[in-house]
Amino acid sequence: MSNYSTNLTEKQWQVIKNIVEPQERTRKKCLREILNAIFYISKSGCQWRMLPSDFAPWQTVYYYFRKWKLEGVWEELMDVLHSMARKSVGKQESPSLGIIDSRSVKTSHHVDTDRGIDGNKKIKGRKEHIVVDTLGLPMAINIHEANIHDSKGAVPTMEKLAFKFPRLCKILADGGYQGDLAMWTKQKFGWDLEVVLRPKENPRKFNVVPKRWIVERTFSWLENYRRLTIDYEFLTETAEAMVTVAFIQILLKRFF
Incomplete structure (x- = not known):
């Protein structure tokens, strides 16, 4: 895996790991790599099909992006990081x-x-x-x-x-x-x-x-x-998910 600036650090992965992967099980692709690919798309603006080959196949990455969108995982992740970020600076x-x-x-x-x-x-x-x-x-x-x-x-x-x-x-x-x-x-x-x-x-x-x-x-x-x-x-709910992904990256970068 290449070392892109958008990749999750070990500390950041440990913060969000239990939200995206509540039950550990054997997978062909590590969810950390999937998140790295989604964060790369969010930051760089590239198309799904133009995702660099050193990431997981774009079909797999999009599958998880859509899955987490429909299951509300992106919103939950943003809310959890929001609470943790406020606590880290002494606020309720x-x-x-x-x-x-x-x-x-x-x-x-x-x-x-x-x-x-x-x-x-x-x-x-x-x-x-x-x-x-x-x-x-x-x-x-x-x-x-x-x-x-x-x-x-x-x-x-x-x-x-x-x-x-x-x-x-x-x-x-x-x-x-x-x-x-x-x-x-x-x-x-x-x-x-x-x-x-x-x-x-x-x-x-x-x-x-x-x-x-x-x-x-x-x-x-x-x-x-x-x-x-x-x-x-194409869908507004997908656009909302993309904005949420960007906010997750901002929270992780600024506070973790």
Whole structure:
């Protein structure tokens, strides 16, 4: 096996081993090698069929990627690493504050499902909706058509937070989330949705809005993963899995 920069270290493998392989058994291919191949695709942006030959066959790698997507293993792995990362810096596992935002991403020409045009950004594709904590670490991911307004796309994103974070009491958002969403969030979950607007004076001047810049920094982290620069995935759930894989790599690299 070649020594790619995306390969798991021994410490990182020991952290996640029991999640992806709860019962040890003899396999033709080590799951660590499978993960290394998936992480290589996420970082480099190569096609499945162009996976270097020193990895497992691409069919085997894709089989496990899809299997873990359907079984919820990727989401579970991200949630476990999120809790461990917070504990490692002296914070409680469940954050009390979340920050929500979205970005529009172009889709490949062969993607015909679940995409639309973001009239504001002039992008034809999908929106990646995320909620992060004050460390910028992911709490929830939801992907949908780019033409859906942020206040509407936030609803299924918020629902993914339910029952996961018992200490959560407030979520910060920008002006795109104004309207009835705050009332719906309070009635359904008991959380306060606070819309933080930019200063009205000199609106053309760039201003760093307290706390809200954190989610923008998280989006900038994702820019380092070339598979995400354009959405190549035919299904939105596959696109969500790819974003989750990138977040898993970020968590492993930063904290383990």
